[in-house]
Amino acid sequence: MTVAGPAEPAGRTRPVPAIHVHHVSVRFGDAQVLADVNFDLAVGNFLAIVGPNGAGKSTLVKVALGLLRPDQGHAAVFGRDAGDVPEQIGYVPQLKTFDRSFPATAVELVVTGLRRRWPARVRRDERERAVAALAEVGAAGLADRGLARLSGGELQRVYLARALARRPALVLLDEPATGVDYLAEHDLYDLLERYQRDSGATVAMVTHDLAAARYHASRVLVLNGRVFGFGLPDDVMCDACLQEAYGHVGHSHVPHTHTPRARG
Protein backbone atom coordinates (compact mmCIF):
# COMPACT_ATOMS: atom_id res chain seq x y z
CA MET A 1 0.00 0.00 0.00
CA THR A 2 1.32 3.41 -0.87
CA VAL A 3 0.71 6.44 1.26
CA ALA A 4 0.20 9.66 -0.62
CA GLY A 5 2.17 12.64 0.62
CA PRO A 6 0.57 16.01 1.13
CA ALA A 7 -0.61 17.32 -2.21
CA GLU A 8 1.41 20.21 -3.65
CA PRO A 9 -0.73 23.28 -4.19
CA ALA A 10 -1.43 23.79 -7.89
CA GLY A 11 1.31 25.73 -9.65
CA ARG A 12 3.84 25.15 -6.88
CA THR A 13 5.06 21.72 -8.00
CA ARG A 14 8.76 22.04 -8.78
CA PRO A 15 9.32 21.05 -12.39
CA VAL A 16 11.63 18.07 -12.88
CA PRO A 17 15.04 19.35 -14.02
CA ALA A 18 16.55 18.06 -17.26
CA ILE A 19 19.77 17.26 -15.42
CA HIS A 20 19.92 16.86 -11.66
CA VAL A 21 23.39 16.44 -10.15
CA HIS A 22 23.23 15.91 -6.43
CA HIS A 23 26.42 16.20 -4.33
CA VAL A 24 28.45 14.08 -6.76
CA SER A 25 32.00 13.11 -5.81
CA VAL A 26 34.30 10.90 -7.88
CA ARG A 27 37.78 9.66 -7.00
CA PHE A 28 40.18 7.83 -9.32
CA GLY A 29 42.70 6.28 -6.94
CA ASP A 30 44.29 9.17 -5.06
CA ALA A 31 42.88 11.84 -7.33
CA GLN A 32 39.68 13.60 -6.37
CA VAL A 33 38.22 14.30 -9.81
CA LEU A 34 34.87 15.71 -8.73
CA ALA A 35 34.11 17.05 -5.26
CA ASP A 36 30.53 17.65 -4.16
CA VAL A 37 29.25 18.81 -7.54
CA ASN A 38 25.69 19.99 -7.17
CA PHE A 39 23.39 21.69 -9.69
CA ASP A 40 20.01 21.47 -11.42
CA LEU A 41 19.59 22.37 -15.07
CA ALA A 42 16.05 23.38 -15.96
CA VAL A 43 14.44 22.07 -19.13
CA GLY A 44 15.02 24.18 -22.24
CA ASN A 45 18.44 25.53 -21.33
CA PHE A 46 21.67 25.44 -23.33
CA LEU A 47 24.39 24.59 -20.80
CA ALA A 48 28.09 24.97 -21.49
CA ILE A 49 30.39 23.09 -19.11
CA VAL A 50 33.78 24.80 -19.12
CA GLY A 51 36.98 24.33 -17.20
CA PRO A 52 40.67 23.56 -17.72
CA ASN A 53 42.04 20.15 -18.78
CA GLY A 54 41.56 17.59 -16.05
CA ALA A 55 38.71 19.59 -14.49
CA GLY A 56 36.41 16.54 -14.52
CA LYS A 57 34.13 17.76 -17.31
CA SER A 58 34.01 14.45 -19.18
CA THR A 59 33.73 12.58 -15.90
CA LEU A 60 30.67 14.66 -15.05
CA VAL A 61 29.13 13.78 -18.44
CA LYS A 62 29.80 10.08 -17.78
CA VAL A 63 28.11 10.35 -14.38
CA ALA A 64 25.10 12.07 -15.95
CA LEU A 65 24.89 9.35 -18.63
CA GLY A 66 25.07 6.61 -16.02
CA LEU A 67 28.35 5.30 -17.47
CA LEU A 68 30.19 5.97 -14.22
CA ARG A 69 28.84 5.45 -10.73
CA PRO A 70 29.96 8.29 -8.46
CA ASP A 71 31.57 7.50 -5.11
CA GLN A 72 29.04 9.82 -3.49
CA GLY A 73 25.86 11.49 -4.65
CA HIS A 74 23.79 10.71 -7.69
CA ALA A 75 22.67 12.14 -11.00
CA ALA A 76 19.35 11.98 -12.80
CA VAL A 77 18.04 12.92 -16.22
CA PHE A 78 14.40 14.06 -16.22
CA GLY A 79 14.13 12.60 -12.72
CA ARG A 80 15.25 9.11 -13.76
CA ASP A 81 18.52 7.20 -14.06
CA ALA A 82 19.95 7.96 -17.51
CA GLY A 83 20.02 4.22 -18.21
CA ASP A 84 16.23 4.12 -17.88
CA VAL A 85 15.59 6.82 -20.47
CA PRO A 86 18.16 6.26 -23.25
CA GLU A 87 15.62 7.22 -25.91
CA GLN A 88 15.41 10.73 -24.41
CA ILE A 89 19.15 11.38 -24.59
CA GLY A 90 21.16 12.14 -27.72
CA TYR A 91 24.83 11.75 -26.86
CA VAL A 92 27.69 13.04 -29.03
CA PRO A 93 30.93 11.52 -27.74
CA GLN A 94 34.44 12.85 -28.16
CA LEU A 95 35.52 11.88 -31.66
CA LYS A 96 38.79 10.44 -30.45
CA THR A 97 36.98 7.30 -29.23
CA PHE A 98 36.12 6.31 -32.80
CA ASP A 99 37.80 3.28 -34.37
CA ARG A 100 38.49 4.08 -38.01
CA SER A 101 39.08 0.46 -38.98
CA PHE A 102 35.43 -0.36 -38.34
CA PRO A 103 33.64 -1.15 -41.62
CA ALA A 104 30.54 1.04 -41.63
CA THR A 105 28.76 3.73 -43.58
CA ALA A 106 27.45 7.00 -42.16
CA VAL A 107 23.84 5.90 -42.49
CA GLU A 108 24.50 2.78 -40.38
CA LEU A 109 25.93 4.90 -37.58
CA VAL A 110 22.92 7.22 -37.71
CA VAL A 111 20.58 4.21 -37.56
CA THR A 112 22.14 3.20 -34.21
CA GLY A 113 20.55 6.42 -32.95
CA LEU A 114 17.15 5.07 -33.95
CA ARG A 115 17.50 1.40 -33.17
CA ARG A 116 19.96 1.51 -30.25
CA ARG A 117 21.61 -1.58 -31.80
CA TRP A 118 24.07 -1.90 -34.69
CA PRO A 119 21.98 -2.59 -37.83
CA ALA A 120 22.72 -5.78 -39.77
CA ARG A 121 20.41 -4.44 -42.45
CA VAL A 122 19.02 -0.92 -42.63
CA ARG A 123 15.26 -1.00 -43.23
CA ARG A 124 13.76 1.46 -45.71
CA ASP A 125 11.91 3.52 -43.08
CA GLU A 126 15.07 3.67 -40.96
CA ARG A 127 17.07 4.82 -43.94
CA GLU A 128 14.56 7.57 -44.68
CA ARG A 129 14.68 8.85 -41.12
CA ALA A 130 18.48 8.58 -40.99
CA VAL A 131 18.91 10.47 -44.27
CA ALA A 132 16.48 13.13 -43.00
CA ALA A 133 18.61 13.49 -39.85
CA LEU A 134 21.75 13.76 -41.98
CA ALA A 135 20.02 16.40 -44.14
CA GLU A 136 19.17 18.35 -40.99
CA VAL A 137 22.87 18.70 -40.21
CA GLY A 138 23.75 19.40 -43.86
CA ALA A 139 25.26 15.98 -44.50
CA ALA A 140 22.68 14.17 -46.65
CA GLY A 141 25.36 13.52 -49.27
CA LEU A 142 27.45 11.52 -46.80
CA ALA A 143 24.85 8.79 -46.19
CA ASP A 144 26.65 5.99 -48.04
CA ARG A 145 30.18 7.20 -47.39
CA GLY A 146 32.42 4.89 -45.34
CA LEU A 147 33.23 6.28 -41.89
CA ALA A 148 36.94 5.94 -42.57
CA ARG A 149 36.55 8.32 -45.54
CA LEU A 150 35.04 11.17 -43.49
CA SER A 151 36.93 14.25 -42.34
CA GLY A 152 36.73 15.34 -38.69
CA GLY A 153 34.03 17.90 -39.43
CA GLU A 154 31.99 15.44 -41.52
CA LEU A 155 32.26 12.79 -38.85
CA GLN A 156 31.07 15.23 -36.24
CA ARG A 157 27.98 16.03 -38.33
CA VAL A 158 27.24 12.33 -38.69
CA TYR A 159 27.52 11.85 -34.92
CA LEU A 160 25.25 14.83 -34.40
CA ALA A 161 22.72 13.41 -36.88
CA ARG A 162 22.89 10.14 -34.95
CA ALA A 163 22.12 11.95 -31.70
CA LEU A 164 19.29 14.06 -33.15
CA ALA A 165 17.67 11.24 -35.17
CA ARG A 166 15.79 10.00 -32.11
CA ARG A 167 14.49 13.53 -31.38
CA PRO A 168 16.01 13.56 -27.90
CA ALA A 169 14.74 15.81 -25.12
CA LEU A 170 18.35 16.21 -23.97
CA VAL A 171 21.40 16.54 -26.22
CA LEU A 172 24.66 15.86 -24.38
CA LEU A 173 27.91 16.66 -26.16
CA ASP A 174 31.45 16.00 -24.94
CA GLU A 175 33.86 18.44 -26.57
CA PRO A 176 32.13 18.22 -29.94
CA ALA A 177 34.41 20.83 -31.49
CA THR A 178 37.70 18.96 -30.92
CA GLY A 179 39.56 18.58 -34.19
CA VAL A 180 37.06 20.68 -36.10
CA ASP A 181 37.81 23.97 -37.77
CA TYR A 182 36.33 27.25 -36.63
CA LEU A 183 33.60 27.49 -39.27
CA ALA A 184 32.40 23.92 -38.73
CA GLU A 185 32.38 24.64 -35.01
CA HIS A 186 30.03 27.59 -35.41
CA ASP A 187 27.81 25.63 -37.79
CA LEU A 188 27.54 23.04 -35.03
CA TYR A 189 26.49 25.55 -32.38
CA ASP A 190 23.97 27.13 -34.75
CA LEU A 191 22.51 23.69 -35.51
CA LEU A 192 22.20 22.93 -31.84
CA GLU A 193 20.50 26.26 -31.16
CA ARG A 194 18.07 25.66 -34.00
CA TYR A 195 17.24 22.14 -32.76
CA GLN A 196 16.75 23.46 -29.27
CA ARG A 197 14.49 26.29 -30.44
CA ASP A 198 12.36 24.02 -32.65
CA SER A 199 11.99 21.12 -30.23
CA GLY A 200 12.18 22.77 -26.81
CA ALA A 201 15.01 20.36 -25.94
CA THR A 202 17.78 20.90 -23.41
CA VAL A 203 21.41 20.98 -24.56
CA ALA A 204 24.45 20.36 -22.36
CA MET A 205 27.89 20.62 -23.90
CA VAL A 206 31.43 20.28 -22.62
CA THR A 207 33.64 22.79 -24.37
CA HIS A 208 37.03 24.42 -24.18
CA ASP A 209 35.76 27.35 -26.17
CA LEU A 210 34.88 30.04 -23.64
CA ALA A 211 33.81 32.48 -26.35
CA ALA A 212 31.31 29.96 -27.71
CA ALA A 213 30.05 29.26 -24.21
CA ARG A 214 29.45 32.96 -23.60
CA TYR A 215 27.82 33.44 -26.97
CA HIS A 216 25.57 30.38 -27.27
CA ALA A 217 24.84 29.13 -23.77
CA SER A 218 21.98 30.19 -21.53
CA ARG A 219 23.73 28.65 -18.49
CA VAL A 220 27.41 28.04 -17.84
CA LEU A 221 28.95 25.63 -15.35
CA VAL A 222 32.54 26.54 -14.47
CA LEU A 223 34.16 23.38 -13.22
CA ASN A 224 37.55 22.46 -11.88
CA GLY A 225 37.08 19.49 -9.61
CA ARG A 226 34.38 21.45 -7.84
CA VAL A 227 31.84 23.94 -9.11
CA PHE A 228 33.34 27.44 -9.41
CA GLY A 229 30.19 28.94 -10.80
CA PHE A 230 26.83 27.96 -12.21
CA GLY A 231 24.46 30.48 -13.70
CA LEU A 232 24.05 33.02 -16.45
CA PRO A 233 27.14 33.38 -18.67
CA ASP A 234 27.73 37.01 -17.74
CA ASP A 235 27.48 36.24 -14.03
CA VAL A 236 29.84 33.28 -13.84
CA MET A 237 32.31 34.14 -16.61
CA CYS A 238 33.77 37.30 -15.18
CA ASP A 239 37.54 37.41 -15.50
CA ALA A 240 38.05 37.03 -11.76
CA CYS A 241 35.75 33.97 -11.60
CA LEU A 242 37.56 32.29 -14.47
CA GLN A 243 40.94 33.25 -13.06
CA GLU A 244 39.99 31.47 -9.87
CA ALA A 245 38.86 28.31 -11.63
CA TYR A 246 41.60 28.13 -14.26
CA GLY A 247 44.34 29.41 -11.98
CA HIS A 248 43.74 26.40 -9.80
CA VAL A 249 45.80 24.12 -12.02
CA GLY A 250 48.52 26.67 -12.59
CA HIS A 251 47.12 28.39 -15.65
CA SER A 252 48.75 31.80 -15.62
CA HIS A 253 46.70 33.05 -18.48
CA VAL A 254 42.92 33.08 -18.67
CA PRO A 255 41.74 32.32 -22.21
CA HIS A 256 40.31 35.07 -24.29
CA THR A 257 36.56 35.14 -23.70
CA HIS A 258 35.23 37.86 -25.90
CA THR A 259 32.65 36.94 -28.48
CA PRO A 260 34.06 36.35 -31.95
CA ARG A 261 31.21 38.18 -33.63
CA ALA A 262 28.35 40.44 -32.73
CA ARG A 263 25.29 38.89 -31.14
CA GLY A 264 22.06 38.63 -33.04
Next chain:
Amino acid sequence: MVTELAQAFAFPFMQRAALAGLLIALMCALLGVFVVQRRLSFLGDGLAHAAFGGMGIGAFVIVSSGLLTHGAAMLRNPLWIAVPFALVTGLGIAWVRDRTELSSDTAIGVFFAVSVALGVLFFSRIHPDVNIGVNVMDLLFGSILAVRPSDLAIIAVVAAVSVALLVALWGRLAYATFDDELARTDGVRSRALEYLLFGLAAVVIAVSATVVGIILMAAYLVIPAAAARIWARSMIGMTGIALAIGTITTLAGLAGSYLFDLPTGSAIILTQALVFVVAALTPRR
Protein backbone atom coordinates in the same frame (compact mmCIF):
# COMPACT_ATOMS: atom_id res chain seq x y z
CA MET B 1 39.48 -34.53 -62.28
CA VAL B 2 35.75 -34.12 -61.62
CA THR B 3 35.31 -37.88 -61.34
CA GLU B 4 38.28 -38.05 -59.02
CA LEU B 5 36.79 -35.37 -56.78
CA ALA B 6 33.38 -37.04 -56.80
CA GLN B 7 35.12 -40.23 -55.71
CA ALA B 8 37.00 -38.36 -53.00
CA PHE B 9 33.88 -36.81 -51.48
CA ALA B 10 32.14 -40.20 -51.61
CA PHE B 11 34.43 -41.40 -48.80
CA PRO B 12 32.72 -41.02 -45.40
CA PHE B 13 35.91 -39.61 -43.85
CA MET B 14 36.03 -36.91 -46.54
CA GLN B 15 32.37 -36.09 -45.96
CA ARG B 16 32.96 -35.81 -42.22
CA ALA B 17 36.03 -33.64 -42.82
CA ALA B 18 34.05 -31.37 -45.15
CA LEU B 19 31.13 -31.11 -42.74
CA ALA B 20 33.41 -30.40 -39.76
CA GLY B 21 35.30 -27.82 -41.79
CA LEU B 22 32.11 -26.11 -42.94
CA LEU B 23 30.67 -25.97 -39.42
CA ILE B 24 33.92 -24.55 -38.08
CA ALA B 25 34.01 -22.06 -40.96
CA LEU B 26 30.49 -20.95 -40.04
CA MET B 27 31.24 -20.47 -36.32
CA CYS B 28 34.57 -18.81 -37.05
CA ALA B 29 33.11 -16.39 -39.60
CA LEU B 30 30.57 -15.12 -37.07
CA LEU B 31 33.11 -15.02 -34.25
CA GLY B 32 36.08 -13.94 -36.38
CA VAL B 33 34.67 -10.55 -37.40
CA PHE B 34 34.43 -9.56 -33.73
CA VAL B 35 37.81 -11.11 -32.93
CA VAL B 36 39.50 -9.18 -35.76
CA GLN B 37 37.70 -5.88 -35.11
CA ARG B 38 38.44 -6.10 -31.38
CA ARG B 39 42.11 -6.82 -32.13
CA LEU B 40 42.00 -10.23 -30.50
CA SER B 41 43.61 -12.14 -33.35
CA PHE B 42 45.79 -14.19 -31.01
CA LEU B 43 42.79 -15.35 -29.03
CA GLY B 44 42.51 -18.46 -31.22
CA ASP B 45 46.11 -19.50 -30.54
CA GLY B 46 45.87 -18.56 -26.88
CA LEU B 47 42.69 -20.47 -26.12
CA ALA B 48 43.63 -23.48 -28.23
CA HIS B 49 46.86 -23.79 -26.26
CA ALA B 50 44.85 -23.37 -23.06
CA ALA B 51 42.94 -26.46 -24.17
CA PHE B 52 46.30 -28.27 -24.47
CA GLY B 53 47.19 -27.20 -20.91
CA GLY B 54 43.87 -28.58 -19.73
CA MET B 55 44.50 -31.89 -21.46
CA GLY B 56 47.90 -32.20 -19.75
CA ILE B 57 46.36 -31.64 -16.33
CA GLY B 58 43.47 -33.98 -17.15
CA ALA B 59 45.79 -36.78 -18.34
CA PHE B 60 47.94 -36.44 -15.24
CA VAL B 61 44.96 -36.55 -12.88
CA ILE B 62 43.50 -39.58 -14.68
CA VAL B 63 46.78 -41.51 -14.69
CA SER B 64 47.87 -40.66 -11.14
CA SER B 65 44.45 -41.41 -9.67
CA GLY B 66 44.60 -44.92 -11.16
CA LEU B 67 41.50 -44.37 -13.26
CA LEU B 68 43.29 -45.07 -16.51
CA THR B 69 40.90 -47.82 -17.59
CA HIS B 70 38.02 -45.37 -17.58
CA GLY B 71 40.16 -42.29 -18.07
CA ALA B 72 41.63 -43.50 -21.34
CA ALA B 73 38.20 -43.16 -22.89
CA MET B 74 38.12 -39.58 -21.65
CA LEU B 75 41.51 -38.90 -23.14
CA ARG B 76 40.46 -40.30 -26.46
CA ASN B 77 37.75 -37.67 -26.31
CA PRO B 78 39.81 -34.89 -24.77
CA LEU B 79 37.06 -32.32 -25.17
CA TRP B 80 35.69 -32.99 -21.72
CA ILE B 81 38.91 -31.71 -20.21
CA ALA B 82 39.91 -29.18 -22.85
CA VAL B 83 36.64 -27.26 -22.96
CA PRO B 84 36.31 -26.41 -19.23
CA PHE B 85 39.98 -25.41 -19.03
CA ALA B 86 39.71 -23.20 -22.11
CA LEU B 87 36.52 -21.68 -20.73
CA VAL B 88 38.22 -20.77 -17.46
CA THR B 89 41.14 -19.33 -19.43
CA GLY B 90 38.84 -17.32 -21.73
CA LEU B 91 36.97 -15.82 -18.80
CA GLY B 92 40.34 -15.26 -17.07
CA ILE B 93 41.56 -13.20 -20.05
CA ALA B 94 38.32 -11.18 -20.00
CA TRP B 95 38.73 -10.65 -16.26
CA VAL B 96 42.33 -9.41 -16.60
CA ARG B 97 41.18 -6.99 -19.34
CA ASP B 98 38.36 -5.82 -17.14
CA ARG B 99 40.42 -5.39 -13.98
CA THR B 100 43.68 -3.99 -15.32
CA GLU B 101 44.86 -1.51 -17.91
CA LEU B 102 46.55 -4.31 -19.88
CA SER B 103 45.68 -4.77 -23.53
CA SER B 104 44.11 -7.98 -24.84
CA ASP B 105 47.23 -9.26 -26.57
CA THR B 106 49.17 -8.95 -23.31
CA ALA B 107 46.50 -10.78 -21.31
CA ILE B 108 46.30 -13.48 -23.99
CA GLY B 109 50.10 -13.77 -24.09
CA VAL B 110 50.28 -14.41 -20.35
CA PHE B 111 47.60 -17.11 -20.35
CA PHE B 112 48.98 -18.66 -23.56
CA ALA B 113 52.46 -19.17 -22.10
CA VAL B 114 51.18 -20.44 -18.76
CA SER B 115 48.82 -22.93 -20.41
CA VAL B 116 51.52 -24.46 -22.61
CA ALA B 117 53.88 -24.65 -19.62
CA LEU B 118 51.19 -26.43 -17.57
CA GLY B 119 50.42 -28.85 -20.40
CA VAL B 120 54.09 -29.78 -20.92
CA LEU B 121 54.70 -29.99 -17.17
CA PHE B 122 51.82 -32.37 -16.49
CA PHE B 123 52.39 -34.55 -19.56
CA SER B 124 56.06 -34.85 -18.47
CA ARG B 125 54.96 -36.13 -15.04
CA ILE B 126 53.22 -39.11 -16.66
CA HIS B 127 55.59 -42.10 -16.72
CA PRO B 128 56.63 -42.81 -20.34
CA ASP B 129 55.65 -46.48 -19.95
CA VAL B 130 52.04 -45.57 -19.23
CA ASN B 131 49.94 -45.92 -22.35
CA ILE B 132 47.43 -43.06 -22.23
CA GLY B 133 45.88 -44.24 -25.46
CA VAL B 134 46.57 -41.08 -27.44
CA ASN B 135 49.53 -39.32 -28.99
CA VAL B 136 50.26 -35.91 -27.46
CA MET B 137 51.17 -34.59 -30.90
CA ASP B 138 47.70 -35.61 -32.14
CA LEU B 139 46.15 -33.65 -29.30
CA LEU B 140 48.18 -30.65 -30.29
CA PHE B 141 47.78 -30.82 -34.05
CA GLY B 142 44.66 -32.89 -34.61
CA SER B 143 43.64 -33.90 -38.11
CA ILE B 144 40.57 -32.85 -39.98
CA LEU B 145 40.62 -36.17 -41.92
CA ALA B 146 40.40 -38.14 -38.67
CA VAL B 147 37.11 -36.55 -37.54
CA ARG B 148 34.86 -39.26 -36.00
CA PRO B 149 31.07 -39.25 -36.10
CA SER B 150 31.03 -38.45 -32.35
CA ASP B 151 33.33 -35.42 -32.93
CA LEU B 152 31.04 -34.25 -35.67
CA ALA B 153 28.01 -34.50 -33.40
CA ILE B 154 29.72 -32.37 -30.75
CA ILE B 155 30.81 -29.77 -33.31
CA ALA B 156 27.25 -29.64 -34.65
CA VAL B 157 25.82 -29.00 -31.18
CA VAL B 158 28.40 -26.30 -30.38
CA ALA B 159 27.80 -24.73 -33.80
CA ALA B 160 24.03 -24.65 -33.28
CA VAL B 161 24.33 -23.01 -29.86
CA SER B 162 27.06 -20.54 -30.76
CA VAL B 163 25.45 -19.49 -34.05
CA ALA B 164 22.09 -18.97 -32.30
CA LEU B 165 23.73 -16.82 -29.60
CA LEU B 166 25.86 -14.82 -32.04
CA VAL B 167 22.92 -14.13 -34.33
CA ALA B 168 20.68 -13.11 -31.42
CA LEU B 169 23.32 -10.79 -29.94
CA TRP B 170 24.81 -9.56 -33.22
CA GLY B 171 23.35 -6.03 -33.07
CA ARG B 172 24.60 -5.53 -29.51
CA LEU B 173 28.01 -7.13 -30.11
CA ALA B 174 28.63 -5.09 -33.26
CA TYR B 175 27.57 -1.87 -31.47
CA ALA B 176 29.83 -2.57 -28.48
CA THR B 177 32.67 -3.49 -30.85
CA PHE B 178 32.28 -0.17 -32.66
CA ASP B 179 32.21 1.91 -29.47
CA ASP B 180 31.80 0.29 -26.10
CA GLU B 181 30.84 3.52 -24.34
CA LEU B 182 28.33 4.66 -26.94
CA ALA B 183 26.68 1.24 -26.85
CA ARG B 184 26.44 1.41 -23.06
CA THR B 185 24.60 4.74 -23.25
CA ASP B 186 22.01 2.87 -25.33
CA GLY B 187 21.54 0.15 -22.76
CA VAL B 188 23.92 -2.44 -24.23
CA ARG B 189 25.54 -4.37 -21.38
CA SER B 190 28.90 -4.43 -23.08
CA ARG B 191 30.84 -5.79 -20.12
CA ALA B 192 28.61 -8.85 -19.77
CA LEU B 193 28.77 -9.23 -23.56
CA GLU B 194 32.55 -9.28 -23.49
CA TYR B 195 32.59 -12.10 -20.94
CA LEU B 196 30.05 -13.95 -23.06
CA LEU B 197 32.12 -13.42 -26.21
CA PHE B 198 35.28 -14.75 -24.53
CA GLY B 199 33.40 -17.70 -23.02
CA LEU B 200 31.81 -18.57 -26.33
CA ALA B 201 35.12 -18.19 -28.16
CA ALA B 202 36.74 -20.51 -25.61
CA VAL B 203 34.21 -23.28 -26.19
CA VAL B 204 34.23 -22.93 -29.98
CA ILE B 205 38.02 -22.78 -30.13
CA ALA B 206 38.62 -25.67 -27.71
CA VAL B 207 36.14 -27.93 -29.49
CA SER B 208 37.44 -27.05 -32.94
CA ALA B 209 41.10 -27.23 -31.93
CA THR B 210 40.86 -30.69 -30.40
CA VAL B 211 39.24 -31.94 -33.60
CA VAL B 212 41.14 -30.15 -36.37
CA GLY B 213 44.23 -28.94 -34.50
CA ILE B 214 45.37 -25.66 -33.04
CA ILE B 215 46.96 -24.18 -36.15
CA LEU B 216 44.02 -24.82 -38.49
CA MET B 217 41.62 -23.51 -35.83
CA ALA B 218 43.58 -20.27 -35.43
CA ALA B 219 43.64 -19.83 -39.22
CA TYR B 220 39.85 -20.29 -39.51
CA LEU B 221 39.29 -17.66 -36.84
CA VAL B 222 41.49 -14.95 -38.35
CA ILE B 223 42.30 -15.33 -42.06
CA PRO B 224 38.76 -15.31 -43.59
CA ALA B 225 37.69 -12.38 -41.38
CA ALA B 226 40.90 -10.46 -42.10
CA ALA B 227 40.52 -10.90 -45.88
CA ALA B 228 36.82 -10.02 -45.58
CA ARG B 229 37.71 -6.81 -43.70
CA ILE B 230 39.72 -5.62 -46.70
CA TRP B 231 36.77 -6.05 -49.06
CA ALA B 232 33.80 -5.29 -46.83
CA ARG B 233 32.10 -1.92 -46.35
CA SER B 234 29.89 -3.01 -43.47
CA MET B 235 30.04 -5.41 -40.54
CA ILE B 236 27.35 -7.65 -41.98
CA GLY B 237 29.13 -7.64 -45.34
CA MET B 238 32.35 -8.60 -43.57
CA THR B 239 30.56 -11.50 -41.88
CA GLY B 240 29.10 -12.73 -45.17
CA ILE B 241 32.41 -12.49 -47.03
CA ALA B 242 34.25 -14.26 -44.18
CA LEU B 243 31.69 -17.05 -44.32
CA ALA B 244 32.03 -17.36 -48.10
CA ILE B 245 35.83 -17.48 -47.87
CA GLY B 246 35.70 -20.06 -45.05
CA THR B 247 33.31 -22.26 -47.01
CA ILE B 248 35.08 -22.08 -50.36
CA THR B 249 38.58 -22.55 -48.94
CA THR B 250 37.45 -25.56 -46.88
CA LEU B 251 36.15 -27.35 -49.95
CA ALA B 252 38.99 -26.19 -52.20
CA GLY B 253 41.60 -27.10 -49.58
CA LEU B 254 40.14 -30.58 -49.08
CA ALA B 255 39.93 -31.15 -52.84
CA GLY B 256 43.48 -29.86 -53.34
CA SER B 257 44.87 -32.03 -50.59
CA TYR B 258 43.22 -35.10 -52.13
CA LEU B 259 44.27 -34.38 -55.70
CA PHE B 260 47.85 -33.37 -54.97
CA ASP B 261 48.37 -35.54 -51.88
CA LEU B 262 49.05 -32.59 -49.55
CA PRO B 263 48.52 -32.37 -45.77
CA THR B 264 44.87 -31.32 -45.47
CA GLY B 265 45.21 -28.67 -42.75
CA SER B 266 48.07 -26.99 -44.61
CA ALA B 267 46.13 -27.12 -47.88
CA ILE B 268 43.13 -25.36 -46.30
CA ILE B 269 45.26 -22.71 -44.59
CA LEU B 270 47.27 -22.01 -47.73
CA THR B 271 44.07 -21.69 -49.77
CA GLN B 272 42.82 -19.16 -47.20
CA ALA B 273 46.16 -17.38 -47.41
CA LEU B 274 45.85 -17.20 -51.20
CA VAL B 275 42.49 -15.45 -50.86
CA PHE B 276 44.01 -13.11 -48.27
CA VAL B 277 46.85 -12.20 -50.65
CA VAL B 278 44.33 -11.47 -53.42
CA ALA B 279 42.36 -9.28 -50.99
CA ALA B 280 45.50 -7.44 -49.90
CA LEU B 281 46.43 -6.80 -53.53
CA THR B 282 42.96 -5.50 -54.42
CA PRO B 283 43.22 -1.80 -55.26
CA ARG B 284 41.73 0.32 -52.47
CA ARG B 285 38.55 2.14 -53.34
